[in-house]
Every structure is written in C-alpha cells, then in structure tokens.
Amino acid sequence: MDKIKILLGIGILSLVIGGFLTFSSKNRSQDNLDIAMNATNAQEAAEMISKNNRSEVGQNTLGMALLGFGAGITAVSVIRLLKNKK
Incomplete structure (x- = not known):
C-alpha cells in the first residue's frame, strides 16, 4: 500500500512539473520577430x-x-488504490 502512495506522489509531482514546463513557456514568436528586425x-x-x-x-x-x-x-x-479498498 505504501508503494502505491509513493508512486501516486511521484505521478502528481511529475504532472505538476510537466504542466509548468509545458504551459509556462512564453511565446517565442515575438522574440523571433525582434531578432529578425534587428539582425544585420x-x-x-x-x-x-x-x-x-x-x-x-x-x-x-x-x-x-x-x-x-x-x-x-x-x-x-x-x-490500484481503488482496487485495494474493495
């Protein structure tokens, strides 16, 4: 039972970190436009x-x-947690 709870914690932590990395990235299109405008x-x-x-x-x-x-x-x-409760 404890292994399942540890895996659940790891899964939730991975979801949080993955969500942060995926959805917090800024839009790089504006940066690309600035680069193109200022390049020699x-x-x-x-x-x-x-x-x-x-x-x-x-x-x-x-x-x-x-x-x-x-x-x-x-x-x-x-x-697995729900299955073990029954």
Missing part, C-alpha cells in the same frame, strides 16, 4: 532564430514527457 544579415537572423526555437522545443519535449509519465503513473496508482 539574413544568416545571422536565421542562426539566432534557430537557437531560440531549439530551446523552446527542448522545454516542450521535457514538459510533455513528464506530463505523460505523470498521467500514466497517477492513473495506475489511483486504480
């Missing part, structure tokens, strides 16, 4: 925009992975 040439603008987008992709990927992991662990833990 097209090559420099493309490199800076690419770097900006890569950091967003990494954060979203990690956030979604934690959301999926947390949802799975939480669902299994809740089902």
Whole structure:
C-alpha cells in the first residue's frame, strides 16, 4: 500500500512539473520577430532564430514527457488504490 502512495506522489509531482514546463513557456514568436528586425544579415537572423526555437522545443519535449509519465503513473496508482479498498 505504501508503494502505491509513493508512486501516486511521484505521478502528481511529475504532472505538476510537466504542466509548468509545458504551459509556462512564453511565446517565442515575438522574440523571433525582434531578432529578425534587428539582425544585420539574413544568416545571422536565421542562426539566432534557430537557437531560440531549439530551446523552446527542448522545454516542450521535457514538459510533455513528464506530463505523460505523470498521467500514466497517477492513473495506475489511483486504480490500484481503488482496487485495494474493495
């Protein structure tokens, strides 16, 4: 029973962290527009925009992975807790 509660806590914590990483990221479109407007040439603008987008992709990927992991662990833990109560 204690292992299930620990897994439930881990699942909920993963959901919270994943949700924060996924939904708290700012909109990088405005940053990309500013970069494009202030760049001295097209090559420099493309490199800076690419770097900006890569950091967003990494954060979203990690956030979604934690959301999926947390949802799975939480669902299994809740089902096992309800099953053990009967």
